[in-house]
Amino acid sequence: MTYAYLGPRGTFAEAALRLLPAATGSPWTPFTTVGTALDAVRDGTVSTAVVPLENSVRGVVPATLDELAGSGNTLHITAEIELPVGFSLMAKPGTRLDDIQRVLSHPHAHGQCRQWLAGRLPNARVLLSTSTASAAREVSESDLACDAAIAAPVAAERYGLEVLASGIGEREDAITRFVALRRAAPAPAPTGRDRSSFLLPADEVRGRPVTDLLASFSGRGVDVTWVQSWPAGTGLGSYHFFLDVNGHIDDEGVGLAIMALHRKGINVCFLGSYPHAGAPEPGPVVDAQAGALGSRSSEEWLEVLRAGDAFVA
Numbered sequence: 621m622t623y624a625y626l627g628p629r630g631t632f633a634e635a636a637l638r639l640l641p642a643a644t645g646s647p648w649t650p651f652t653t654v655g656t657a658l659d660a661v662r663d664g665t666v667s668t669a670v671v672p673l674e675n676s677v678r679g680v681v682p683a684t685l686d687e688l689a690g691s692g693n694t695l696h697i698t699a700e701i702e703l704p705v706g707f708s709l710m711a712k713p714g715t716r717l718d719d720i721q722r723v724l725s726h727p728h729a730h731g732q733c734r735q736w737l738a739g740r741l742p743n744a745r746v747l748l749s750t751s752t753a754s755a756a757r758e759v760s761e762s763d764l765a766c767d768a769a770i771a772a773p774v775a776a777e778r779y780g781l782e783v784l785a786s787g788i789g790e791r792e793d794a795i796t797r798f799v800a801l802r803r804a805a806p807a808p809a810p811t812g813r814d815r816s817s818f819l820l821p822a823d824e825v826r827g828r829p830v831t832d833l834l835a836s837f838s839g840r841g842v843d844v845t846w847v848q849s850w851p852a853g854t855g856l857g858s859y860h861f862f863l864d865v866n867g868h869i870d871d872e873g874v875g876l877a878i879m880a881l882h883r884k885g886i887n888v889c890f891l892g893s894y895p896h897a898g899a900p901e902p903g904p905v906v907d908a909q910a911g912a913l914g915s916r917s918s919e920e921w922l923e924v925l926r927a928g929d930a931f932v933a
């Protein structure tokens with residue numbers, strides 16, 4: 621069992637892999653991109669790849685959704701890992717903040733440090749790299765490349781860089797969700813707190829109201845916890861839908877929902893059932909008697925919206 625991850629050494633993906641108990645004691649291989657890591661799973665070079673799926677601040681990782689939405693996806697998620705992420709600005713020892721003209725990083729890291737960059741390095745150009753650690757390595761190896769990288773603090777140690785500023789992300793509580801993907805196989809046995817992921821391909825759902833798709837699950841007591849529409853590339857309004865639901869493919873409710881979709885002529889693509897990493901998300905507490913979340917009645921609230929007033933809680 622060899623594990624692939626988005627490399628090089630020192631990425632958040634490597635830190636996520638470290639949190640995967642099944643990977644302890646197995647060889648790990650870094651890959652340059654999400655695509656090459658997943659190709660290695662597909663061709664059997666490695667058994668599993670750990671790649672980023674979404675971040676609590678910047679949203680989904682396009683490269684991963686593109687791979688999963690590709691026609692004839694043959695990969696299943698076997699685990700999810702939630703990793704808190706913090707960012708540091710790092711450069712070759714002796715570099716001063718004033719010297720920095722070009723900053724290199726991964727798009728998701730840059731996207732979470734824009735305020736800090738605007739305040740402290742407003743004139744620096746930002747260039748993008750395949751990962752945070754590849755940015756750090758490039759800064760350490762080349763005199764011509766960028767002056768600084770934004771990466772995990774551990775990347776500074778690994779590539780001999782000096783941290784000039786730490787905790788530069790917009791949110792201290794930022795979390796990235798990584799997934800472990802392997803070739804499709806029967807799902808691991810239910811644990812009682814599982815999640816299942818599905819892709820509803822654009823071709824299958826064209827012309828269907830999204831509410832119909834969701835009702836197939838909610839009508840059978842299955843909570844949908846994540847919905848992402850993803851462009852199929854074939855015109856506006858043509859979307860794939862990624863859904864996560866609470867429950868395992870072997871659970872009765874999930875099975876009934878899939879069969880209901882099938883009866884409507886929708887063939888879903890199963891992306892795996894796996895233990896849910898986080899605590900179950902509590903839904904909003906709605907007092908059905910009062911019929912309103914705040915002090916206004918629902919009728920008053922509707923009037924506020926119809927009147928075009930700005931949001932007033």
Ligand SMILES: O=C(O)C(=O)Cc1ccccc1
Nearest residue numbers: 631632633726728729751752
């Ligand atoms: O580049 C990395 O280190 C990754 O693992 C991808 C990433 C980048 C920024 C936030 C979360 C994950």
